[in-house]
Amino acid sequence: MHENFAFTLKKTEGKARLGAITMPRGTIRTPAFMPVGTVGTVKAMYLDQVRELGADIILGNTYHLMLRPGAERVARLGGLHELIRWPHPILTDSGGFQVMSLSALNKIDEQGVTFKSHIDGSRHHMSPERSIEIQGLLGSDIQMQLDECVRLPAGRDTIERAMEMSLRWAERCKVAFGDQPGKAMFGIVQGGDIADLRVRSAEGLRPLDLKGYAIGGLAVGEPQAVMLDMLNSTLPVLPTEKPRYLMGVGTPDDILKSVACGIDMFDCVMPTRAGRHGLAFTRRGKVNIRNARHAEDMRPLDDQSDCPASRDYSRAYLHHLIRADESLGGMLLTWNNLSYYQDLMKGIRKAIEEGRFAAFMEQTQEDWAKGDIAAR
DSSP states (O other): OOSSOEEEEEEEETTEEEEEEEETTEEEEESEEEEBOTTSSOTTSOHHHHHHTTOSOEEEEHHHHHHTTOHHHHHHTTOHHHHHTOOSOEEEEOSHHHHHHHSEEEEEETTEEEEEOTTTOOEEEEOHHHHHHHHHHHTOSEEEOOOOOOOSSOOHHHHHHHHHHHHHHHHHHHHHHOOOTTOEEEEEEOOTTOHHHHHHHHHHHGGGOOSEEEEOSOSSSOOHHHHHHHHHHHGGGSOTTSOEEETTOOOHHHHHHHHHHTOOEEEESHHHHHHHTTEEEETTEEEETTSGGGTTOOSBSOTTOSSHHHHTSBHHHHHHHHHTTOHHHHHHHHHHHHHHHHHHHHHHHHHHHTTOHHHHHHHHHHHHHHOSGGGO
């Protein structure tokens, strides 16, 4: 394995990019989907399964892991890789989004954020330096700067102030991160749904010469068209030789269209969360297994899939499990969904390599549009 962090851009088709990130713990094939292991577990899955499906990297969450079991405890136990039995790359996000979405936020200022835990109400302070320290204690391979994530819609003044704060925090995070061979810190472009602020944020991050750049603060309820507009405004400003990570995105359609804009990395809770609630992603689009029409349907979700959850279990059984609120239902649908996402990424990479990404995208969207009933 490579001793240092490196990104190689292998091929492009239009703006779509095929590449690889090499690190001491392994190679990440891009475009990549990173399953979310919020508290050190990809919900309802064994990590061996996650690896077998094709995941090169998973994501852990700084906010959740600092609250429990605690970053210092994880470090005493040998680090996150050792604790959860995942020897491959891990990316940790900085906690900024969770502070916005989960916490009773008391105060945000130049020094950082002070917030109450959503678990027990205890008070915590996280500065940019402390965020990087926590991620170091966890031992993650790719660490994210602390940023201020704004709920949309919001006024220009609010978005601009948060964007500029995030830029200043990026500089402090870079200093705190220092030089860690084989590891990387990514900056985060903010700016809400305002294109010129996004451009300013990207221009402000470029001189820091970070190992990679993320687009944050999207997929928070804005229309897909707005998200794509922000990508098309922002990505031309970012260096082509560095990986680009769209945080918290998204649906299979979001991923396809964002790859077409030039994004290399994705993460989202959608495949696991949807699976636990009875929604399956398939080649024929979404399937709500709760629907009564599946109650006596002995077909599998997808007889062409290599995934046992998709191929070997009947819809009737999956319907029964979800309706009966049995744990196995959520486990099987999560397995199916993560398999579908990784198969989609594999198909995207192969299509770019062969110069047929545009055709692959069109065919994939046509298959979704045919719908699940047409598969009978």
